[in-house]
Amino acid sequence: MISNQTIETAGYEIMKKAAIDIPEDYLAGIKATAAKESGELSGFVIKTMIKNYEAATSDRRPMCADTGLPRYYIKVGDDAAFEGGFTGIERALRSATARATHDVPLRPNRVHPLWRTEHNNNVGINAPEVEWTFEPDADWIDITTVHKGGLFGTDYRMLFPGDGIDGIKRFLLDTLISFGKRGLCCQPAIVGVGLGGSKDTCMQLGKQAACLRVVGDRNPDPKIAALELELMELGNNIGMGAMGFVGSSMVVDLHIEVGHTHTGGMPMSVHTFCLSSRRATARVHANGTVTYRTDPQWFTPYHRRETVDWAGIEGAEAHA
Amino acid sequence: MLEEIHIDLPASNEAIASLPLGSVVYLTGTVYTAREGVYHRVLNEGHPLPSGLADRSNVNFHCSPAAAKNEVGGFDIGGVTATASFRFSQYLAQWLDLTGTKVIIGKGGMAETDYKNILAPRGVIYLTTIGYGTGALLGRGIQDVEAVHWLDELGIAQAMWLFKVENFGPFLVESDLQGQSLFAQQGKTINKHLDALYEGLKEPALHRYGETKNRTDELI
């Protein structure tokens, strides 16, 4: 039986880890990007960022003072046994958020949209967001926190089937160029592209593609995987690097997630996960032990299931 | 290699004049934070400035720190990161006149016309933070919280913080006393190649406002 206390502690730990320690996959990705950078200013910016990650980890302070909007993604195994019901888990995570906000400290970013009032703890109406998914043949609970910053770098457009790959490319360029100028979206970024679904699903898929997949991960559909690489190259050929200076470091990786959509449309969203690509995951096992990692493993084969039933889809354990 | 320059605060006019565009700067002395909350309070609501501000600091940092009260009644500063400055353009002429501020530190710079019309004529330059997420490095440069004003009224993010800093940086010189902008110069180089990127990509069926500025236009 997994207790609320275990969830609270795990939530608190991943809040700290996310804010302070840059995920290894992103660090490796940004080093690879830097090695190819020929723009002097852009290269200097990236070298400074790498020093910043080192300072954050050794001083145990947040890598970026805009500690973003902390939120959670939860995957519950069908066989997971936990006390206090689902709301117990949500309460534990609200408590973890408030505690971590004080202790790290994180910036209390969350304010009421109209009255600008706050509770100084990143907790409020619809905050932190908690998204739930489920996994067959598993008895654990995975909790991922993402601290995505950025008022910039996200956009949505209703494209149509006839717009094709050209339409996708144009919209990607539009978004990266407009938010890349002066580095408003704090590139180089992990770019997430959502294609399809309904409008809200499309936004959600793009966000999750940016925040919940690691650098180097490819979509299991080989044609989508090829498109990911093609679009990444397109982004890095804009001629713009870190902070919008002349260079090539725009996209560290690009992930596409798709959802079946209306037959007449091809909605598209673009999200950029910034230089402070903060995510951390805890797996709470059935016996109450907790293991930590930086790969959320969110898009399991079950998560991307396509038909009525999902027999034959390899189990979550095999994926993990 | 980019040129690296260390400056003591308050920044002298000579030091400010000597900074070439695109050089790397570190600061030692006192900086204060002020953004829309403080600007609104002083300029629109008419509250007086904290006394002695002008003597203590002439560097305005567009920033909200990650800060929390500690047991001994002071504050722990985790990281500090600049916030995007272009939003504060409307307040700056009045603010600079009132405070005698000579250096603005922020994220992303401002419009080149703001440098030419507002900053440069008042002997003010703009330094941009780097990255922009270098919160941990900048946090290291902060030695102490000298004072905090309007914490109860404005909250942690919007309050005016006075930080004692040492080798605080790195920053890049984004605008100089001629009102030139590093971002604008770099942008011009990049802009030359943009059209080529779109070559051969057909336009989408449905357009959006923004692509046309005329609201009587149809978008199909």
Ligand code: SF4
């Ligand atoms: S976009 Fe990311 S790196 Fe940039 S200021 Fe916001 S949180 Fe920090």
